Amino acid sequence: MRKVYLDHSATTPVRREVAKIVSEYMLDRFGNPSSIHSYGQEAKTALEKARSQVADLINADAAEIIFTSGGTEADNLAIMGVAQANATKGNHIITSAIEHHAVLDTCKELEKEGFEVTFLPVDEDGLVSLEDVKKAIKQETILITIMHANNEVGTIEPIEEIGKLAREHGIIFHTDAVQSLGKVPIDVKEMNIDLLTGSGHKIYGPKGTGFLYVRKGIKLKPRAFGGEQERKRRPGTENLPGIVGLGLAAELAGKEMEEERVNQASLRDKLIKGLRESIPHVRLNGHPHQRIPSNVNVSFAYVEGESLLLSLDACGIAASSGSACTSGTLDPSHVLLAMGLTHEMAHGSVRMTLGKDTTEEDIQYVLDNFPAIVERLRMMSPLYYQRQKESV
Amino acid sequence: MRKVYLDHSATTPVRREVAKIVSEYMLDRFGNPSSIHSYGQEAKTALEKARSQVADLINADAAEIIFTSGGTEADNLAIMGVAQANATKGNHIITSAIEHHAVLDTCKELEKEGFEVTFLPVDEDGLVSLEDVKKAIKQETILITIMHANNEVGTIEPIEEIGKLAREHGIIFHTDAVQSLGKVPIDVKEMNIDLLTGSGHKIYGPKGTGFLYVRKGIKLKPRAFGGEQERKRRPGTENLPGIVGLGLAAELAGKEMEEERVNQASLRDKLIKGLRESIPHVRLNGHPHQRIPSNVNVSFAYVEGESLLLSLDACGIAASSGSACTSGTLDPSHVLLAMGLTHEMAHGSVRMTLGKDTTEEDIQYVLDNFPAIVERLRMMSPLYYQRQKESV
């Protein structure tokens, strides 16, 4: 059976070049960058090279990159770190309702600690409005954290404008760029970004790697204690094989970005068009064009997401869903609900995220199999039955 | 030139079997354990297998293992997590003066937050006294954190007895076992351990992996927010290739422990004996026999550690030192000073830590080269010159 992996926003396979260098640093160049002997010095050099590779992808300086164990840790460090280091200046934070849980839950934790958080709404395409940001700003605002691209629906937020607004008001601006990094150009200087989160395993790099860009001069309280690494802002023996892999993945992502952007966007559009043409009652979720090139998110009325996913999986197609049933909670995707979808449509959502190895044939295979799957589940659905009866 | 790596307490090379499985999980079995499709389910199964492998090494239950990005993170989570979750019960913590900075600095941070910390002294062999622990316990004590084996001098602390004492007083007991794990037997149940820190890269596993054992029922406040992973106690996409590698490394460490213990202890004793016989004015640091099998820590009067290390490195020998000059601070090792060494002897310390691939020939090579290195540096030393003059 054909295997079609369309869940690249959840995680990507590590690319061969990267896996190779990771192995090399596990087996042979295994020194601890803190050691002064030659193994250690070689490790230290590799660490700093990776830092530059990552910095280059977002036009930062190497010294502004802190390596972390992933996007979640970087989001926590950014938000908690800025809030706690700047608590004397104010206690108000602005974010959006559609952030990843690494941002949302961290903000909610800060609410318990006495911070006040504004969760901005989004429109039906998942966009935060600049007007809303402007209105939410007050004297006490110390941090605005709005994601670059949404992980579920792929909508790209107007972060350049938000960054400008933040800069004008002297407010620190963080963006979670886990889903946009390596997919669309990022320039932290031009975009007025003070802190930016990235994750290795979303760009064909190793899991357990990530980074936080912190603009020079931004005060940050560390979240962990106990070593001189990363200038004391993130102590612990560096995951050097992972970091070297992240560095290479970042460099290659930068090189291939333009080509991938065009390729994936064209496959994405073919997939969206094909689904719309072959299946009735489909809704595209997310912004029609202001979205990352890899993301397709569609809702199928009358059917539930987990059933869809398992049926797709039985055909060898790996996708994900904003259905509550996939997460063990009762509420479906907070992102889809914030965009105004009904519970039914939110439950019936499927996200397919393309990758650099996705082919035309893969997309055709999905289009060949999808209609029957939806049809089968709809035949089982009491909602669809009711609708048929009513429309007779 | 021969290369002799004697810095296994700083980090170890990843063993081939482990590197192989890490690669496999990077390239092919790359799913995200949170995904419900087959890639995800395969990942989830592997994650739980690794959890059992790690649990088995310390006689814990799989559900009691939280995977982290390393020992530092696990120490922070243990200490901060217990302190913050139990703050209503009391605000006093007991630790030792010779802990790793991941424990020491975390305790110092808690002091800033209003906790009271007792830093127990050690004797000249680096041992914490049970009497001192007993005397330090008071009504408000909520946590005792004492390391299992010291990373600099290798002394093994009487944690079973300390654990018993803690249990009797209803105080939570954490031990940092980064340096003992896989080297000496650990049984968390028999040893009355409530929390235990381990790190992958010290046992031939991948860097960027570690774990915290948390006995069932122990309350712990998470340090990061934003996902359901590790039962919400450590959110973020799991470093699955690393975790699978850690699991295998733990299993193999357990299997080979007894053999390695005997082998390394015999090489260690040969090294200590040889150095003592061929070089005057040497002192063995740490407990004469209650020490991990891999650790040799010696001080050479009249010479400074960094010079020694670089001279050894020039001969292909990788070691480390408690000299201040190796860390960029002004004070030499807090461990050696706590054991009562003079500043001179602390500056002149060299740590050589053996590993499973260390051979008889490696040790002989070190013994062949070491005396001339010390001699050369002593000839340059004004302290040695003065001593010679005085003894004439």
Add this chain to the structure above:
Amino acid sequence: MYSEKVMDHFTNPRNVGEVEHANGLGEVGNVVCGDIMRISLLVEDNIIKDVKFRTFGCAAAIATSSMVTEMVKGKTIQEALEISNKAVAEALDGLPPVKMHCSNLAADALHKAIKDYLKTA
């Protein structure tokens, strides 16, 4: 995640549809929580002669619905009323813990259908 039996009933659900001339109908769940189960029955002489379901929901919801229809076909309504959600889950070799409380409602739908029959009969 799911047992083989769950996957079997999800992939090849038994008794999908509506019983013709049904004399009992039960529906539980709602679209907010993501599971809706509808069961129709034909009872004759106290025996469940025919039973069918339609379900909107996850694999667990579909499999439990399918299983419950298999379990009660040909049974008396007293026997059917004794079947619990837990028994259905057990017949499927168990369900993941999170699914036990949210998607395991097929027996409720069945009981509702029986009560509907009893009310109108």
Add this chain to the structure above:
Amino acid sequence: MYSEKVMDHFTNPRNVGEVEHANGLGEVGNVVCGDIMRISLLVEDNIIKDVKFRTFGCAAAIATSSMVTEMVKGKTIQEALEISNKAVAEALDGLPPVKMHCSNLAADALHKAIKDYLKTA
């Protein structure tokens, strides 16, 4: 970490030892901070005819000591007094930042030796 020049002077230090019939002696540093430098000189007609050092300390301490002896041999004491720790570090193609303030004291030892000479001369 260290420049090639530092490693060269560390590995092959110039002018180790004590000048015979020295007429100037300077010692700086202490064992607490881990660096002690001792410089002995022979000054004749205002010229540093001979200079030697002994140093307890890290590679940077040894290299700066060695370098400073090379820099001043044959120089007048006025010229020697103008040499700063910074100049010594520069002559070695720089030192790691942490070493600049703690192990870079060779010029101080030299100046102390010259002052010792001037005091007794």
